Amino acid sequence: MRRLLLLGLLLLLAPATVVAQASQFGVRGLGVPGRPLSTRAAGSSGAFAMFDAESGLNPATLGGMSAMTATFNATESFRSVENPAGSESLRDTRFPYMSFGGPARGTPFAIGVSYSTYTNRDFSNATLDTLELRDVLIPVFDTLSSRGGMSDLRIAGSFRPGERSVLGASFHVLTGTNRMEQHRTFTDEQYLPVRQSTELSFAGLGVSVGAVHQLGRSLWVAAMARSDGGASVERDSAPVGDIDLPYSLGLGLRWKAGARLDLAGHGIFRTWAGANSDLLALGGAGADNTVEFAFGGEFVSDPRRPNRTPIRFGAHYATLPFLLPPGLQPTEFAASLGSGVRFAQDRGSVDLAVGYLTRSTGDFEERGFTLSFGVAVRP
């Protein structure tokens, strides 16, 4: 137990590695919002996230943990990016989510902490231009890079007031840095290359509440509400302003359609438009409200051993908050497949998920595969 606590603490002390998938749709605003999903939930495209104890979406789900559990998730993404400037194949490895929690023995309570990507702003954009310098046309290459974003440290607890219901609440510390660098090289080597950088830092607090209720023998409903308040923004340690962060409202439904098939889905609405005026005032692009829908299921071949290589499937659709061309909101669609296995008397488990993802708005498009790996330890 002590080793597990130490492992959990070490994982939480590694914020630099906790980032999610990079994207050209994370260039503007605060970046691409992350999804606090375990690999297990990612296998169904997040359809079970409102009910999954190892995911960080709904604090009430902590009540579903049967033992103290530590999870660690990694994602490898292979993407093809297209925009009016051209196309490129990209890949990156990220560690978007980790959690640690479990029940308080002999009580109806469960507690947990998790660390996830709130927004991701990893990108490197290359542009080519020609400047007239000293009466000579000189091609220049620019690269604008960004690493970092905002992370979400969640401290959550749940309470089970009865057999069929679980309530939860969590406190979120939103923090992170965004290291940006602009690099220009001139084809004429008489001009020295230029490298300029800045660092944006963010800090904010949020709270969320959630509930899971069993309506019948095979039907569950879940709800969550979250307020992230605002984030204060500093640039190179100097305050530059505040950005309103969204309220989130989510509703999920789970139906055990049979001994072998479990289905779930959810919808989440986030009020990112509240950040619009703040972003515009700071000179950034605007923001708009977002919706997210996910639907999926889990099929088990042996109902007596539901944790042995179930087949998970699902799809999700979402709108992204930060606009690239004015007036056009980016959208995201993904379909996933996954599986996993528990071993050592359920003390350990590994999960895999593969997803196909597309994002687009106007002439900007991104598509590719993501591979997710998750490992959980239950001492």
Added chain:
Amino acid sequence: MRRAWGWPAAFLVLAGVTTACQEELTAPAVCPQLCPGGNARVFDTVLTPLPDADSSFSGYVTRHRAGSMLVSNGLPAAEARAVYRFGPRIDSIEVRDTTRAYTVDSVLLTLTLIRRDTLLDGLKFYLYRIDPATVDSNATFASITAQFLPAAIIDSIAVPDTLNSGLIRTTLRGPDLAKVALPVEGDGVLAIGVAMATPVGSGARLGALLAQSAATFISHVTVDVPDTGSVRNQTLTAQTAFNTYVLETPQTIDPDLLTVGGEPSSRALLRFDLPPPIEDSATIVRATLELIPAAPVIGLPTDPPLLEAKSLFADLGAKSPVVTTDTRFIVSDTISVGTADTVRLDVTPIVQLWQAVDERPEAVFLSLLPEAASFSRPVFGSTRSPTPGPARLRVTYLKQFPFETP
């Protein structure tokens, strides 16, 4: 058991292989959608030296302390003759506690050719014996060339056309030894003057004391002892004790222009004042010092000089201490001989230093290399000369990139 651990093992292998992949995040981008903050803008500005704060100072390196000696024949840049005075040659040799006389068998005179016109064939040097008493820092072209009489010719050395630099020598034997004979009693001193002959006007540089490449005077002698072998046959070497060169036309400095080079060498100090927006926050990508010659730069075309600019530690006028060891802040470039084109020198590191260190004067010291040993002496316009106009410092810079927040 084997089946139970197969899955985790496969997972670990797959996860390890996949996550070990190298990250590739750079993608083409189109602006303005994918260019938060916009584009970096480049600015170009031209600065002139502070009025009346650009000056030439003379007297740094004199001709007899130069790194090489000038010789020329009909070169428009300068008519020059080199002179060497050797150290005294002893008049006797001590063998077994007895001072003994000797007989000179032969004499070897060597010169070091540093640079010549490599396009010119038929180069020949003439060595004249001159009065050692006239070879000092006050020697003039007239006082030296007056001794270049036919009777004073020691020898001529035809330089092979294939020899661009290196030792050249002549050996005197028999009756020719009389041309370099020294007094029998007392340590005699030999001095020689060097002139050159070429089909057309040209010049050359010879070795000098400062560079440890000056002329040598070697005598092979036979000592008056009954023995044979090394005691009897000895070599007496007289190194150059003093060297200088003389120019036909004295050089004068126009105070309204900037002169670098010549002899004694001149240096130019140029003071600037970077505008605060550049000094405080700009990123300088190129800084070029542009100097406009008042007349075509003359000299030996195949031996172009180097114009060198150095950063200053402090501005004390002519005696300002300059950077001597940190080569980052010493820049140089070759000056083309024969043209009046604007001379451009990349001084980016020096101007960047002005930005980085407030205490450093925003000034450069210009000098010409080899100092006091070049036929060139470029003269440039200053802030006091409407024609051809003052020097210019052209600075290309970027302002702080307007990173979007956020």
